[in-house]
Amino acid sequence: MKSVVIEKPGVLRIAERERPQPGAGEVRVKVVAAGICGSDVHIFHGNNPFARYPRVIGHEFSGIIDAVGEGVDPARIGTRVAVDPVVSCGHCYPCSIGKPNVCTTLQVIGVHLDGGFSEYAVAPSRNAYPLPDCIGDDVAPMIEPFTIAANICGHLKPRPDDIALIYGAGPMGLTVIQALKGVYGVKQVIVADRLPSRLKLADASGADLLIDSSVTPLPEELTRLQIKPTLIVDAACHPAILQEAALLASPAARIGLMGFSAEPSSITQQSLTSKELSIFTSRLNSARFPEVIGWFERGQVQPATLITHAFDLEEVEKGLHLFEHDAAACCKVVLRF
Known part of the structure; x- marks a missing residue:
């Protein structure tokens, strides 16, 4: 072989x-x-x-x-x-x-x-x-990436009334967008990325607001729009994001980290405890395959x-x-x- x-x-x-x-x-x-x-x-x-x-x-x-x-x-x-x-x-x-x-x-x-x-x-x-017959061979390998989204969502417990912010419209960010919209019915999903082509994919995946952070700084744009996200996912996996996410988040918001960087993140306790923010980390998937196969079967993603x-x-x-x-x-x- x-x-x-x-x-x-x-x-x-x-x-x-x-x-x-x-x-x-x-x-x-x-x-x-x-x-x-x-x-x-x-x-x-x-x-x-x-x-x-x-x-x-x-x-x-x-x-x-x-x-x-x-x-x-x-x-x-x-x-x-x-x-x-x-x-x-x-x-x-x-x-x-x-x-x-x-x-x-x-x-x-x-x-x-x-x-x-x-x-x-x-x-x-x-x-x-x-696999059910309705899941074709061409998309079956995508089940595993979507289990990564299922895992972080399992921690964050998205609600329809959430305002979600996703850092990064790479493969992981895109799976999370589709899960938030198609599975959890989140009313507003905001996506920030520096590549217009990736933002186009985010749009196709159901994102409600696209922010090109190479043109407009994300904090400036969210301040202008008076948006305070209640759920934030770092799918760009950069250590500098955590501090910014804490500053942008609504009080009582949840933050999910998907990255595996060995570089340190700099953040104050005050920026977390003053808003009583919850931080969740996620690695791989915790037996999420049946759940995601169901998503595929029902056409939710x-x-x-x-x-x-x-x-x-x-x-x-x-x-x-x-x-x-x-x-x-x-x-x-x-x-x-």
């Missing part, structure tokens, strides 16, 4: 490998489609502290179960599935309170374990979720609007380069198998 292997930082090759055999409790998936994520680019460049090399990347993927390991019902063979990359122990403290995404022995398929940029991949049976490019597996380097270097033209890239 062909697999996309990062041999070491900066070195990618499409290698011929033996098909993996599913172990006890595992299934083997014949991969049909996979999505490129920023995490894949970080692993390629050696900027992901959790990856070990060589590594088959790819954590957004779907396909068809073609083999099962011991203890797995053979009737699952032939089932179309989307794969949750979060592999957890199920019994540590985080797992016991419904947060397998921060399991004390967390492993992520495509990061700690070989992933889905391969013709075949293995995963725990419980991580392979059946429109994942196809975020897919700007599709390539064959052999063109993976082209896809990675485009995703990294052409944010104006590229949002989500899907690999076809």
